[in-house]
Amino acid sequence: MRFAHKYSTKLALAVAMMAMAMCRAQAQEMQSAEAARMIEHGKDIFKTKVTCQFCHKWDGSGDQGYGGNATSLRKTQLTPAQVAATVKCGRPGTGMPFHDPFAYTDKRCYGVTRAELGNDMPPEPYAFLNSDEIDAVVKYLFAKVIGRGPSTYEECVEFWGSETRQCDPMKD
Amino acid sequence: MRILSSIVILSGSLLAGSALTPASAADMTFERALNANKEPQNWLLYYGNYQGHRFSPLKEINTDNVKNLKLVFAVALGGLESGGRYAFGSLEGTPIVDGGVMYVTNGWGSVYAIDVSSGTRGMIKWKFDPGIDRAWAGDVACCGVDNRGVALWKDKVISIALDGRMFALNKATGEKVWERKIADPALGETITMAPLVVRDLAIVGPAGGEFGIRGFIDATDLNTGQQAWRTYTIPGPGEPGNDTWKDGEQHWKHGGGSVWETATYDPDTDTIFQGIGNPGADWDPQYRPGDNKWAESVLALNPSDGKIKWGFQYTPNDPFDFDEISEHPIIDAKVNGENRKLVIHAARNGFFYALDRTTGGFIFGKQYVDKLNWTTGLDPKTGLPANYDPKSDVQVYAPGTHGMRGEPLATVCPSHFGAKNWEPAAYNPTLNMLYIPSIEGCDGLETVAQKDFADQGGTLKPRDRFSGGSFKLTSRLYGSLKAVDPTTGDIKAAVRLDFPNYAGALATAGNLVFLGHADGSFIAYDAKTLNPAWSFSVGTGINAPAISYAVNGKQYVAVLAGSRQSPFTMQNDPSVKYSATTSMLFVFGL
Numbered sequence: 001m002r003f004a005h006k007y008s009t010k011l012a013l014a015v016a017m018m019a020m021a022m023c024r025a026q027a028q029e030m031q032s033a034e035a036a037r038m039i040e041h042g043k044d045i046f047k048t049k050v051t052c053q054f055c056h057k058w059d060g061s062g063d064q065g066y067g068g069n070a071t072s073l074r075k076t077q078l079t080p081a082q083v084a085a086t087v088k089c090g091r092p093g094t095g096m097p098f099h100d101p102f103a104y105t106d107k108r109c110y111g112v113t114r115a116e117l118g119n120d121m122p123p124e125p126y127a128f129l130n131s132d133e134i135d136a137v138v139k140y141l142f143a144k145v146i147g148r149g150p151s152t153y154e155e156c157v158e159f160w161g162s163e164t165r166q167c168d169p170m171k172d
Numbered sequence: 173m174r175i176l177s178s179i180v181i182l183s184g185s186l187l188a189g190s191a192l193t194p195a196s197a198a199d200m201t202f203e204r205a206l207n208a209n210k211e212p213q214n215w216l217l218y219y220g221n222y223q224g225h226r227f228s229p230l231k232e233i234n235t236d237n238v239k240n241l242k243l244v245f246a247v248a249l250g251g252l253e254s255g256g257r258y259a260f261g262s263l264e265g266t267p268i269v270d271g272g273v274m275y276v277t278n279g280w281g282s283v284y285a286i287d288v289s290s291g292t293r294g295m296i297k298w299k300f301d302p303g304i305d306r307a308w309a310g311d312v313a314c315c316g317v318d319n320r321g322v323a324l325w326k327d328k329v330i331s332i333a334l335d336g337r338m339f340a341l342n343k344a345t346g347e348k349v350w351e352r353k354i355a356d357p358a359l360g361e362t363i364t365m366a367p368l369v370v371r372d373l374a375i376v377g378p379a380g381g382e383f384g385i386r387g388f389i390d391a392t393d394l395n396t397g398q399q400a401w402r403t404y405t406i407p408g409p410g411e412p413g414n415d416t417w418k419d420g421e422q423h424w425k426h427g428g429g430s431v432w433e434t435a436t437y438d439p440d441t442d443t444i445f446q447g448i449g450n451p452g453a454d455w456d457p458q459y460r461p462g463d464n465k466w467a468e469s470v471l472a473l474n475p476s477d478g479k480i481k482w483g484f485q486y487t488p489n490d491p492f493d494f495d496e497i498s499e500h501p502i503i504d505a506k507v508n509g510e511n512r513k514l515v516i517h518a519a520r521n522g523f524f525y526a527l528d529r530t531t532g533g534f535i536f537g538k539q540y541v542d543k544l545n546w547t548t549g550l551d552p553k554t555g556l557p558a559n560y561d562p563k564s565d566v567q568v569y570a571p572g573t574h575g576m577r578g579e580p581l582a583t584v585c586p587s588h589f590g591a592k593n594w595e596p597a598a599y600n601p602t603l604n605m606l607y608i609p610s611i612e613g614c615d616g617l618e619t620v621a622q623k624d625f626a627d628q629g630g631t632l633k634p635r636d637r638f639s640g641g642s643f644k645l646t647s648r649l650y651g652s653l654k655a656v657d658p659t660t661g662d663i664k665a666a667v668r669l670d671f672p673n674y675a676g677a678l679a680t681a682g683n684l685v686f687l688g689h690a691d692g693s694f695i696a697y698d699a700k701t702l703n704p705a706w707s708f709s710v711g712t713g714i715n716a717p718a719i720s721y722a723v724n725g726k727q728y729v730a731v732l733a734g735s736r737q738s739p740f741t742m743q744n745d746p747s748v749k750y751s752a753t754t755s756m757l758f759v760f761g762l
Contacts, residue, residue, distance in 0.1 A: 048254045048259050051257060051258065051259050053257055054257045058311075064620055064637055064639055064640070064641065064642060069618070069642045095642065095644060121743075123740065124739040124743060124745075124749050126736075126739060160307050164305050164307040164308050165305055165308045166305075166311060168358075169633060169635065
């Protein structure tokens with residue numbers, strides 16, 4: 001009985017540990033699913049909601065054109081917090097728009113207001129973003145764009161899908 | 173008995189139905205196009221007539237009763253899908269009306285035939301969707317997903333799509349009869365303009381001046397669906413004007429000269445007048461020393477073979493991106509007591525021009541925009557900018573208005589968006605007044621040395637942007653509507669607008685001028701005073717010109733609405749920052 005009890009205790013412990021391990025694996029799986037979902041959300045914002053790609057190009061490599069001289073995000077040295085602050089507040093004196101609807105209505109951005117910025121006020125965005133959305137864009141950029149070398153055909157297809165000719169010029 | 177009465181009732185309702193349905197409209201002929209003003213109930217051509225007037229001879233709606241004008245129906249359209257660099261397509265089209273059926277397009281090139289004969293409802297009879305690869309074409313549209321409308325020919329509707337194809341559609345059913353690939357997004361070319369049909373030819377050209385294209389004007393034989401001719405707007409070796417590209421590196425091959433607004437046509441001289449866009453690269457004139465013909469010009473061409481009769485260049489070696497693609501109306505008028513055959517142009521560079529349309533000779537020019545700083549005026553003999561230096565291959569114009577390579581941001585007025593961009597003016601022949609909707613204000617330009625394309629030893633690939641710099645808005649832009657006497661260039665009336673205008677005007681014989689605005693206001697102005705006489709808010713930005721037509725003797729005014737305004741032009745304007753786009757047709761009547 002005592003032995004049986006001891007045995008059953010060990011068994012219970014093992015079962016419990018297995019269960020915990022499974023939970024951890026499940027949690028990790030859920031976590032990575034959540035991270036992937038967030039990256040996908042960030043991509044959707046980058047691609048369509050505020051069309052960051054209009055100026056920065058789809059691969060974030062930067063551009064000259066009707067969006068201005070947009071910087072290369074692939075080569076940026078900024079930290080996630082700095083990228084988030086740039087998305088939120090834009091870059092005064094450049095064409096990079098702000099995305100917090102209350103930016104420059106008080107001193108939350110760089111300690112200055114719209115009136116103080118004058119002509120250096122960054123442009124209005126195509127759409128405003130909340131902090132979760134900004135977080136998602138930053139996660140997307142650090143997962144798929146920032147710190148990467150020149151973009152590849154595979155990355156292009158991942159961004160645009162395979163139903164378009166968009167990536168054909170990169171096949172060579 | 174019961175069955176019989178049902179049949180009687182059914183056949184009765186069918187008869188009633190057919191009585192309401194307009195008799196199938198006559199085929200569109202060259203004769204009808206030449207005499208479009210004799211069918212005021214229809215709006216048969218892009219500009220209302222070949223001469224580019226955007227004038228309706230209808231006057232049931234006039235200055236006395238316009239206060240009673242009301243919305244009679246609206247129709248929701250599509251085309252809001254995202255693609256390439258754009259979150260949605262926009263509406264910039266001019267509706268065409270023939271026999272109670274209206275033909276409109278959305279930004280992605282879908283065509284809608286809408287039965288408007290009831291006067292109380294617009295019923296979509298058919299829709300043609302070209303099924304374009306939106307990412308592919310939208311990624312090389314410089315400034316929006318746009319389509320400015322269709323043309324009619326015989327029993328067909330002739331349309332285009334952003335991806336460079338032209339379609340002939342069965343006017344009754346919308347079924348495609350043929351398609352032809354004209355422009356190629358693989359080279360950065362797209363098509364946004366409404367075709368001009370002269371006899372059996374449809375004439376268009378490509379946008380893409382920001383992507384290193386070599387522009388052209390192209391005619392399709394509508395009987396065969398094959399090319400009839402193509403004339404490049406940037407001349408090649410051996411063609412007159414090629415020597416105005418002096419870089420020695422064959423940069424003319426990517427010289428721009430895009431074409432994205434419909435030409436006017438003069439039946440008397442059998443000539444089309446096509447406005448030509450910016451040279452490439454936009455803001456780096458050092459990349460392309462020389463005058464860069466025929467960028468920033470008007471070309472007079474024979475519509476049958478595309479041969480150039482003459483050209484007139486507005487801004488040689490343009491460093492400002494002053495595309496002169498917009499309309500060139502045709503009028504006969506007395507100038508300084510002399511009868512003249514004029515072709516006129518409210519230019520993006522801020523001047524109004526009157527040219528002799530038989531020779532291309534400059535008659536006079538006058539500033540019509542509020543602020544202009546890039547030149548001190550025009551040479552009264554040549555029409556060239558006064559600050560043009562014939563001894564220099566790279567034009568500086570007024571110092572400080574364009575930053576050359578390595579120089580700081582310079583401020584140009586009007587802004588590079590122009591005084592008048594593509595948005596068409598309207599001309600009232602009775603009052604002899606041209607109504608010019610404009611963008612007013614200044615912006616900053618910064619030049620970056622343009623890199624070469626791979627075919628010229630550089631790193632740029634086709635479809636890469638090619639603008640040699642960028643712009644920055646340093647102050648808020650606004651707009652204006654000005655009534656200009658085209659025989660003197662004098663401004664007879666003016667109204668300041670809260671927003672830069674990208675919609676274009678309609679003039680009517682009721683002595684009204686209709687104009688849409690970025691905040692959704694649709695306003696009728698008194699044609700003599702430009703005092704607002706009536707206004708209605710459609711609740712979304714209007715970037716398209718209105719037209720007028722009649723059904724059963726009743727006049728209507730129609731306009732497409734649905735364009736979120738560019739943050740670049742609406743910068744710092746809190747009243748439109750939350751405006752949303754949609755895709756709607758609005759029709760007004762008494």
